[in-house]
Amino acid sequence: MVEERRILYEHLDVPDINTFDVFRQYDGYTRFEKAIAEYQPDDIAKMVMDSGLKGRGGAGFSTGLKWSFVPKDIKPCYLCCNADESEPGTFSNRYVLEKNPHLLIEGILICCYAMGIETTYVYIRGEFTLGKKMLDAAIKEAYEKGYLGKDIRGTGLNVDIYSHPGAGAYICGEETGLIESLEGKRGQPRNKPPFPAVEGVFMKPTVVQNVETLCNLPFIVGNGVEWYTQMGPTYADTRSDPPTPDPNTGTKLYCISGDVNEPGVYELDLGLTCTELIEVAGGLRGEEVKAVIPGGSSAPILTHYELDTRLDFTSLTLAKSMLGSGGIIVMNETRNIVDCLLNIMKFYAHESCGQCTPCRWGTPWVRDIVQRIADGNGRKDTITRPKFGVAENGRWGDTGETEEIYEDLDLLESVANNIANVDTMTWNTICVFGIAVSWPAVSYMRKFRPEFEAAIREGKLVTLPVAEATVPPEENYAYQQRFIPKEFADLQGITGDSRKEHL
């Protein structure tokens, strides 16, 4: 049985930890004091780089690397704390904000010291009214105690924190959408490059970090890099020669919800498997696991064949999914995948910001197709066509078999792939919202195709037994995509007229 390892959440349940005095009793701000007393700013940046800390917001981009992109000679430079936690299935940041806001402030101070930043904006999700109240109170207290403002603790360091509530848009959690919203504009992501590290808030270099990432900083500084890198696996990236280390260090706040007995936020080392995680969360509620969403609703789904996948950034990327924000949703055998997809697609169609064409009109289209299938109006064609797969010669191609055409499923896949192609990982959209839409759409459909086919065939939602509903990995187009040679990947969905291929 795996034990929780509470670091960020260690003192979460201490009464009044949200007040300065209690926080101080539990080593509060000592790590920051250590940072300014013992280290130069560059040392902190190096420690963060060495710690292998990856951004916890969703993309899993190396924090140290991100900091290294910030030009040193352009001032002012800003820190933007992304507390717009709105990915369905994710609810870890709000506990930090509501219960232990001083930890976030300490993380912000360390980041500001390392990067020479004097102004920080905390962009809080508009619905987190309590979180904002607590954070504001903590900021006020920190100002009073001299941990914020001008000349902090006599070191000449100036840091101001402003909290800014969002207005309830999912897309404002995307870093450039957040910046636009913060500047008072319509929350629509920017074209990249330039990335925020070069041109962010008010066109100045900006570090955008998630709450959880910033909360890791006090512990890295306080306990040292060596202590930190012991947690979580470090893989070897064999794409480069010689292989480079690919660290997945530290703990992660996993938000486990769905069909488990004790849903909630669990702080665990990175690199645990799905099965272990379900155990930690009190075991499965129901007979068997049908599916697991590993990283918030936009992550591709995992089937029961993939429950031994390790839940860390690298392993999930290799499994063609992502850890994202760590919002894990477990589904048991009673769940209908078509219905789940419909629920998710409704969310994305509603939350598309409407800036760029494919997403603006593609997401409602995908939702409508799923809606039609769920309503029992899905189209089925009785024509058969050559079935593609791994042929006798071991190459990808015509297998010599034929298969029935479910027109709407092909359409669904094609439309989703036209927003963002999940196989080649290319998107026609401005931001990654496009891939956040097509990832679930295509992965649910490919991995649980029998259930979709049944809905079309029967004219109503049919929940199949887990074994029947899931496509085994060896027959699954989605899995096979992983091993397609590059020359084919380049051609996939790209050559000639896709419509002809698909219909």
Place this chain on the structure above:
Amino acid sequence: MALVKLNDLEIEVEDGTNIVEAARQHGIEVPHYCYHPGLTRPANCRMCLVEPHVFFPPAGAIVPDRQLATGCTTVLRTAPPDRKLDGKYDFIVYTDSPRVKKAREDILEFLLVHHPLDCPVCDQAGECDLQDYSYRHGSDKSRYLEVKNVPPKKDLGPDVLLYSTRCVVCTRCIRFCDEVAGSGELGLINRGSHDEIDIPRSHEGTPIQLLDNKLAGNVVDICPVGALISKDFLFKSRPWFMEKANSVCSGCSVGCNITVEYKADGVYRLKPRFHEDINQHWMCDDGRLGYHYVNSDDRLQLPLKRVDAELTPTHWADALTVIQEQLSEVAADDVVVIGSAQATNEDNYVLQQFAHDVLQTTQLGLFGQLSGEEHKFPQFTIEADKNPNTAGARTILGSANGNVVLENEALWEKVSGAKVVYLVSGAPERPLEDAEKAALESVEFLIVQDVLPSEVTQLADVVLPGTTFAEKDGTFTNSTGWVQRIRKTIDPPGEARVDWEITQQLAKQLGGEMNYHFAGEIAIAIAENVQGYADATHQNIGDAGIKLAQ
């Protein structure tokens, strides 16, 4: 200069050019909606996706980049020597690869899912980017079975209608109002697939601010689809039935380059034409909608002469004879010839030649529209001088030896003592100020050459029907010294004649020697005789105009 491999071409482009423009310079079209060279680039339509090729170190080869790039925001620059591709190229980009073609087709499919496909009743049909690109790059059938969004049609302002259903949300109009007009009336309301362009409204839906700035008409031009429609042109004509001629706006002294679109029965609309130094891509609504007098039913069609205090139609021979009689009786000092800032350089040149050589008077005047207000916008100015050719007329009229060009008070003082005044007006609906009226009333015999009945023609003893900018060839000189061509589009109404022809006929009647056949011939004479205009022949001016040496 950057050396770029564009498809199979090897081209040199200036640093800082984007791919859309670089391709356009070499005759390759990169389709786009949101990109407009005069506005910022949000890259939101995703239509201009192109495929850059990059060096991929593990493979040691140049391969297609993983993501397609937007041609509008990808700027071509000279690469450092160690970053050259293939040893010499600064950039390699393909605009016709299978991936690009597929992406275009997909984007077009998305653009059309909510489009009403009402081309048969759409004004934009025939000049619509959505139509053109769908034809060239799109699919021939729709896969969309769901219900289409039907946002409402909206009245945005005095001249602009919004058919929201046709909108592709490229936000060109919003950016225009923000950046060029600086008034920011337009914005997006709602979100996602319910995005709509709108003006500020109260909760009840009543407009708070109409799209009524003086540049509002430009949003219709830059709308790539039929969403923004001019009320003035609504349902009037199909674009392909109209002839087009490059010309210059006669509304003020900016001299915006325009295209006059016309049929045999009149001018249908004016559209701005790009000129880098004068109007960029824009023109104002005063100019755009100011053509209506050309088509007016009230236009002067026959010469008029005063018989028993009434202006009565007559024929040209009669009118000219009457004038000849009057002019031959008076001394040169008692005649004032007044040229027009509304008339072309050619008209004014013939007029001053007539005054100087035939009437032998050196007292000339300059007449034109009253000054209006100057309007300044962040990237555009409407000038106060409402005449297209004040600078040119002033120079040309004063070009002969000893000529004096009188204006305003000096002119009216001179006029009030004169016996015969030959006034070329050409200024439609020109009101008269008191001093002007008094001066003109005191003239014994007033000859007015004009296009429309006005207070000026009311005072005339003989009225000669002239022509507007749309009915003659010639040149205008704007306030910044650009000499530009206007072109004949429609025939003058009735027996109206081109102004310089009337003057020449009058000169011949009085025994003068003048024998110009067409405006270009006069321009050559101007080039020979007027200082500064040495290069200003029609041939040299062309469509781009030439700038006079200051």
